[in-house]
Amino acid sequence: MENILDDYAHQNALRDVDTRLKLVLGGGAIAVGILSTAPVAPVLIAVSMAAITVFLARIPGRFYATLLAIPLSFAVLSAGVILFLQGGGEPLIALPVGGFTLTATTGSADMAALVLARTFAGMCSLFFIAFTTPMVEIFAVMRGLRLPAEFVDLAMLIYHFIFMLISEAVATHNAQEIRQGYTGFRNSLRSFPMLAGALFVRAWEKGEELILAMDARCYDGKFPLEERKDGPSPQSTAAVAAYLLAVGIIALLTRGIQIF
């Protein structure tokens, strides 16, 4: 269960679409969403990106919704704060709380709606990348962009060892759990530092093992990366360009529209 997001990234229906194209689509959508001054275009981006992820990449809708609920709950909270802290425009509602009165104005409501829409658009675009593009492909693009080899190699090792660390953590956690390690607050308080300590030692050992494993295969400072030869197909390039152009134009045309 622990690497389910990564599993989807490896199995989704858009796995074989050119990585750079997917990154441009996701990145472009994020940029348009952030630059929009009205909520129309971001909402459009959010809905279309979610649709692409669920229907084209065939990510199960329920899983997608569960995952999206996490960042969105934060966004809703912050939108609530903005609603009552920002000013400008006509007052909409006034809530007396004890000695204070919390007032929401048209200006603050518009601001809250915009923030919510932008966050929504950004998250959906980011999820599109996360669900359709395995990290491995992003490493290849990073090397293609001539980022320093030290940086990319280290990123690859870190990526691999995240999964090692998770499985170690799960194993240790289970070992504690079967011996009542997490029954009650006091026990949890005692067990957790032990888990952290054990993980530190295990990580250190894994590091030493890694050096042995690399040495055993003649490590000479080089880390292989498979290069993909096939570029993006003209149709998909055109589709991505058309999509970005369309949302860009919509963002421009609807820039003055406010809800309240």
Added chain:
Amino acid sequence: MRDAIEFQDVHFAYSNQPESLRGINVAVREGSKVALVGPNGAGKTTLLLMCNGMLRPTRGEVRIGGVPVQYDTRSLREVRRKVGLVFQNSDAQLFAPTVWQDVAFGPLNLGMEKHEIEEAVEQALHQVGMNGYERRPPHHLSGGEKKRVAIAGVLAMDPEVLVFDEPTSALDPATAEEVMDLLDELNHEGRTILLSTHDVELAYRWADEVILMEDGAVLRHGSPETIFSDPALLHQARLKPPAVLDLYRELSDRGYFKDKTPPRSALEFTDLVEGLASSMPAHDECGTIHLWDAAGTDSTALAALLSSGSVAWVGAMGTRAKRRASEEGIVPDFTYGVIDKCLLRAVAGEDSLILTTGGMLDHTCERIVTYARESGREIKIRAIG
């Protein structure tokens, strides 16, 4: 024959620890299959780590192909190319984000050209039957698949000697047998294989020679029969005899089997016991063993044979044959110990089919003919296609 690896009075101690190797003198012949057997803490892993210079003896000398190992960076690279080491824990060996990257690690660091690397990776993955998995991350693979990729990562450097630390630990029995089958295949290509194991059954059936270790020293070095027939020796090394030998010994203690060589397999044991029976059951005719070259392009004869329903058992031998079998939609009944199992079926009067490729075709014929001659039975071989 030349010695592939030679230990001369090798001593070793981890810092501030008592000696874990106390004067090892042993040699592994080129092209042989050698099993290093011994209890936990006997120093097996330590000895294996010396084979490619991962550890340096505190005293004594390790020779690879007759040349003493030098411990400067340049010489060590050459040693590690010649001697491939496969760790016990595949997770410790696979560190790259994808299978392809992991297998390409050795060739790239040896400074191969791009097309050479691609070729080496392709061939190594083909040998272990893992092509098609190139872009999968290792942590998504099963234990057996991880082991195969780990072996491919070493094979990609084209080593002359392969050293395995407990290759079958943590694998289920069928997967373990298939990995051993793969090691046999690699040995057929002329590579020397040295492995450590606790599994006496495996060591007994598979090895040409056994090195028995205990407490940092070599107790005995010899043929599997001599070592596993010595109860006192096995007791000292905290091992037990293989089941076949155990039965053989109990029966010979009761006065059977005068001057017979101990059996190596279920097939040999069955024949020995049958030889004892005074009234042999009236023998029907032996079954036929069909042979099909799995590298062949035309599978019509194969399909005809299978659809006729006369073949009761199908065995696939070797990685290529197994792959071909799955392409043809055949589910083999035997994926390891194939020749022995088909011989046993043939003696029981049933027909079988063996799919295999290349040099193993001749090897299979030879085995069947030799067995037929020695047992005085008539077993027909039919090549199809």
